[in-house]
Amino acid sequence: MGVVEAAALAARQSVMIIACGALAREILAIKRMNDMEHVSLNCLPAELHNRPERIAGAVQDAIIRARPNYGHIVVAYADCGTGGALDKVLEAENVERLEGPHCYAFYSGLDNFFDLGERDIDTFYLTDFLARHFDKLVYAALGLDRHPELRDEYFRHYSRLVYLAQTEDPELRAKAQHAAERLCLKFEMRHTGYGGLQSFIAAL
Amino acid sequence: MTDSDEIDLNALGNDELVAQMHDDLYDGLKEEIEEGVNILLGRGWEPYQVLTDALVEGMRIVGIDFRDGILFVPEVLLSAGAMKGGMTILRPLLAETGAPPVGKIVIGTVKGDIHDIGKNLVSMMMEGAGFEVIDLGINNPVENYLEALEEHKPDILGMSALLTTTMPYMKTVIETLQDKGLRDDYFVMVGGAPLSEEFGKAIGADAYCRDAAVSVDTAKEFMERKRNQPSKTSS
Numbered sequence: 001m002g003v004v005e006a007a008a009l010a011a012r013q014s015v016m017i018i019a020c021g022a023l024a025r026e027i028l029a030i031k032r033m034n035d036m037e038h039v040s041l042n043c044l045p046a047e048l049h050n051r052p053e054r055i056a057g058a059v060q061d062a063i064i065r066a067r068p069n070y071g072h073i074v075v076a077y078a079d080c081g082t083g084g085a086l087d088k089v090l091e092a093e094n095v096e097r098l099e100g101p102h103c104y105a106f107y108s109g110l111d112n113f114f115d116l117g118e119r120d121i122d123t124f125y126l127t128d129f130l131a132r133h134f135d136k137l138v139y140a141a142l143g144l145d146r147h148p149e150l151r152d153e154y155f156r157h158y159s160r161l162v163y164l165a166q167t168e169d170p171e172l173r174a175k176a177q178h179a180a181e182r183l184c185l186k187f188e189m190r191h192t193g194y195g196g197l198q199s200f201i202a203a204l
Numbered sequence: 205m206t207d208s209d210e211i212d213l214n215a216l217g218n219d220e221l222v223a224q225m226h227d228d229l230y231d232g233l234k235e236e237i238e239e240g241v242n243i244l245l246g247r248g249w250e251p252y253q254v255l256t257d258a259l260v261e262g263m264r265i266v267g268i269d270f271r272d273g274i275l276f277v278p279e280v281l282l283s284a285g286a287m288k289g290g291m292t293i294l295r296p297l298l299a300e301t302g303a304p305p306v307g308k309i310v311i312g313t314v315k316g317d318i319h320d321i322g323k324n325l326v327s328m329m330m331e332g333a334g335f336e337v338i339d340l341g342i343n344n345p346v347e348n349y350l351e352a353l354e355e356h357k358p359d360i361l362g363m364s365a366l367l368t369t370t371m372p373y374m375k376t377v378i379e380t381l382q383d384k385g386l387r388d389d390y391f392v393m394v395g396g397a398p399l400s401e402e403f404g405k406a407i408g409a410d411a412y413c414r415d416a417a418v419s420v421d422t423a424k425e426f427m428e429r430k431r432n433q434p435s436k437t438s439s
Contacts, residue, residue: 083398143278157318
């Protein structure tokens with residue numbers, strides 16, 4: 001096989017994950033655990049979560065850019081508040097995504113999450129990522145750093161904060177607990193591990 | 205936009221004061237808005253004129269800048285809080301005038317959804333536009349909507365959802381209305397961040413409204429249409 005053919009074969013066998021930046025650490029950890037050198041990762045800014053109407057377009061651009069260099073492309077986003085707009089793009093591009101409405105669901109396991117749905121209606125979720133970046137991506141993004149009086153506007157109907165922990169990290173637990181205190185919500189922690197993300201990535 | 209601390213609102217002429225109130229609404233300054241409302245009333249303005257010229261117009265500007273990505277949710281909430289302050293003063297005065305409402309709307313977030321920021325903005329802007337608003341609050345099963353429709357006989361039903369997981373429930377409500385032969389008695393408006401024009405059409409709503417300002421315009425258009433086609437609703 002010549003150099004050109006070998007390069008073409010390598011490209012066909014290589015996989016690109018286009019992911020939400022909020023999943024970068026976790027995907028890299030799963031890649032390492034499974035020794036997945038054929039898999040590349042391109043993360044889009046996690047801040048897109050605060051502007052979900054921009055997710056579908058950003059993902060499509062990334063798919064189009066990756067297409068010439070990768071034989072297989074997957075998207076590590078759930079619906080993430082796009083209201084089906086992401087699915088439409090992925091259908092057109094013939095690309096798969098993580099199942100479910102958002103990361104809280106695939107970390108918890110979809111069946112488990114929907115079973116809990118009714119009970120958890122008044123629950124605000126944090127993941128490892130959101131616990132780590134709570135100050136910037138939640139507290140400041142909602143303007144609560146400048147206007148703590150808006151707390152009730154956002155959270156008056158919530159009663160508790162559930163930290164869905166991907167790892168066992170006392171520092172993150174403390175951050176999540178502190179976040180709950182700042183939002184005046186009861187704190188609960190559930191260790192989920194990587195949930196559905198693990199099986200999705202490991203299968204590539 | 206401006207430093208209100210240095211401005212004596214009483215010293216401003218009417219046009220200047222109204223312009224200053226638009227700035228104060230933009231900046232979410234509740235006390236200044238309350239003061240401005242009282243000054244205008246003290247000058248003999250009709251409550252309705254204060255509402256429309258100072259508050260609703262100010263919030264219209266806020267709405268435009270929110271739509272264009274210049275303002276964000278926290279700023280809009282502060283503006284809404286300021287407008288609420290003005291509305292609290294005006295509401296009883298408006299009621300005294302006995303003017304008939306432009307129309308009536310029953311509104312609420314759907315079952316499973318407790319996110320009511322958008323719904324609250326719509327309610328407030330609708331009230332500002334002269335609609336009677338029956339706000340069912342959050343997490344409404346279809347039974348709540350049916351009871352409220354029966355009791356209040358509104359012109360419009362408004363449903364709101366923030367979550368991808370709860371927005372399909374709007375279809376359940378509309379289908380129930382169809383099954384009971386009630387669908388054509390009401391205009392149905394839907395809204396919420398993950399919704400789209402296409403989703404609204406797919407579930408059989410009359411309109412998808414992307415923000416509070418569009419909701420008000422759409423509701424007014426419905427009422428205009430209703431006046432021209434009186435057979436559309438039963439109330």
